[in-house]
Amino acid sequence: MTSIFTVSDMTCxxxxxxxxxxxxxxxxxxxxxxxxxxxxxxVEGDREKAEEAIREAGYTPQAA
Structure with a gap:
């Protein structure tokens, strides 16, 4: 499964x-x-795991 996120606070x-x-x-x-x-x-793979990983890294993913 392919998931696409917008991560507005990923700036550099x-x-x-x-x-x-x-x-x-x-x-x-x-x-x-x-x-x-x-x-x-x-990202390919589990959407929930991917979203959680981005959040745990300190960023705010939004489904695109």
Missing amino acids: GHCEKTVRAALEEALPGAAVTIDLSARKVT
Whole structure:
């Protein structure tokens, strides 16, 4: 399952790395694509786990 989130408070490269690391830890082996300029995160796998991982990393995901 592919999930797309808008993460408005992801504003820099450090934010991107933090979100990517959180998703890779929560969903090992899942494909993660981040478009920092659009503030979009696309991830394969469990939507709830992905959303929770982004929140636990300190960001506010919204379903896109």
